[in-house]
Amino acid sequence: MKKSKTNIIFRNGGIYLVFLILLMSCNAKQKEYKLPIIGYPEITNGDTIYPRVRDFSFLNQDSSIVTNEELGDVIYIADFFFTSCPTICPKVKQQMIRIYDKYFDDDRIKLVSFTVDPVRDTPSRLKSYSEKLDAKLPKWHFLTGEKDSLHSISGDYMSIALENPDAPGGFDHSGRLILVDTEGHVRAFCNGTDPEEVTEFLKKIDHLLNEG
Amino acid sequence: MKVKLLIIILVTSFISSCLDNHNSEGARLYLQHCTPCHMENGEGLKRLIPPLTNTEFLQENRSNLPCWIKHGMSGPIQIGGVEYDQIMPGVPTLTDTEIANILNFIQTAWHEGLTFISENEVKDALKECE
Numbered sequence: 001m002k003k004s005k006t007n008i009i010f011r012n013g014g015i016y017l018v019f020l021i022l023l024m025s026c027n028a029k030q031k032e033y034k035l036p037i038i039g040y041p042e043i044t045n046g047d048t049i050y051p052r053v054r055d056f057s058f059l060n061q062d063s064s065i066v067t068n069e070e071l072g073d074v075i076y077i078a079d080f081f082f083t084s085c086p087t088i089c090p091k092v093k094q095q096m097i098r099i100y101d102k103y104f105d106d107d108r109i110k111l112v113s114f115t116v117d118p119v120r121d122t123p124s125r126l127k128s129y130s131e132k133l134d135a136k137l138p139k140w141h142f143l144t145g146e147k148d149s150l151h152s153i154s155g156d157y158m159s160i161a162l163e164n165p166d167a168p169g170g171f172d173h174s175g176r177l178i179l180v181d182t183e184g185h186v187r188a189f190c191n192g193t194d195p196e197e198v199t200e201f202l203k204k205i206d207h208l209l210n211e212g
Numbered sequence: 213m214k215v216k217l218l219i220i221i222l223v224t225s226f227i228s229s230c231l232d233n234h235n236s237e238g239a240r241l242y243l244q245h246c247t248p249c250h251m252e253n254g255e256g257l258k259r260l261i262p263p264l265t266n267t268e269f270l271q272e273n274r275s276n277l278p279c280w281i282k283h284g285m286s287g288p289i290q291i292g293g294v295e296y297d298q299i300m301p302g303v304p305t306l307t308d309t310e311i312a313n314i315l316n317f318i319q320t321a322w323h324e325g326l327t328f329i330s331e332n333e334v335k336d337a338l339k340e341c342e
Contacts, residue, residue: 086301090249090257097258132260168301193248 035179035187035208038158052184053156058114058145061127066112066141068184075208076110078178079192080154080161082117083129086168088175092192093133095177100140102202108209111140116151116161116173118144158189179205238317241310245303254322262289262296265322278311278334279341308334 039051057067077099081089096111103109115121121129126142135142144150147163154161154173157180162172177198179188187208190201243252246264250256254264264270269291270277279285284302288295306314308331315329 084299086299087248090261091247091251093260094251094257129260133258 034211035204038186038189050185051156053180053186054153056145056149056153058143058150059123060137060141060143061123061130062137063123066143071110071112071141073182074108074110075179075181075205076112077205078112078114078157078180079176080114080116080157080159080173082115082169082171082173083121083125084117084169085171085173088193092175092177095192095195095198096140097133097135098195098198099177099202099205100135103205104139106209109205110138111135113140113142114150114154114161115142115144116154116171117169118147118150156186158186177201179208181208237310238313238315238320241306241314242317245306246314249300254318256296259294259296260298262291262294262298264318266291267323267326270319270323271326274329275337275340277315278308278337281311281314282306282338283341308338311338
């Protein structure tokens with residue numbers, strides 16, 4: 001009788017042990033999980049090279065030159081817009097403001113908004129636009145520069161920026177928010193007009209911050 | 213007597229369903245044309261996009277509203293002590309009825325006690341800008 005009781009305890013203990021190990025391995029897996037790098041890697045001489053956002057040099061709302069190096073050792077959220085955009089831009093900006101407010105005191109994160117309409121969006125116009133949104137430097141850069149460079153760099157951010165006379169306001173552009181890591185890799189993006197998608201996106205930002 | 217009652221019930225339910233449709237057409241059109249800038253709650257965005265929730269401004273500009281919706285507007289405006297100066301695009305394809313429905317939706321959603329805007333009132337107001 002006594003013997004079988006110990007047997008039961010032993011057996012149950014064994015089950016608990018198995019559970020514990022499973023649970024630990026689960027936790028370990030979660031810690032190890034990293035956000036994927038978005039885009040197709042190139043394999044040269046056995047090395048896998050992941051795509052990065054190309055080097056850039058644009059002017060911000062204070063007319064200061066901003067390069068990707070200048071942004072510093074930070075992760076950043078990018079979006080493409082223009083100040084006279086009559087369609088999705090204010091909605092996307094509302095979500096950028098959400099991110100700005102959430103990480104206002106976190107120096108590891110910046111926001112970068114690229115205009116797709118640099119002819120009209122001069123630094124001074126970007127300055128007035130950013131002030132109306134209460135967006136301040138050095139946290140949130142609004143960038144302008146050469147039109148071709150701005151339009152072609154959008155592809156690196158998995159976004160679209162095109163001049164199109166038939167489009168509302170004269171430009172086609174996507175309303176994505178793009179998460180870029182300190183190495184210039186795109187790690188996540190979402191539809192910036194959908195607050196629920198942005199809620200999921202915020203979790204990814206937190207995840208990247210904790211990857212270390 | 214029974215037939216009369218039935219007719220009354222039928223007529224009132226028909227009218228109320230019509231009104232319902234108008235209101236929801238206003239809501240649908242608002243969602244389609246206005247929310248990208250003025251947002252679902254009509255509050256706009258910071259000091260960039262003006263809110264639609266200021267009753268005083270809405271009342272003062274009642275006769276301008278149809279023109280603004282149909283043909284857009286530009287130039288600075290003051291609402292509640294804040295200046296806004298963003299170009300608003302118009303929606304020239306909207307009919308008088310649709311404009312009235314949008315305006316009545318806005319009034320029902322965020323303003324109490326404002327008189328209903330009729331299709332004819334919209335038509336008259338539009339004469340100023342057409």
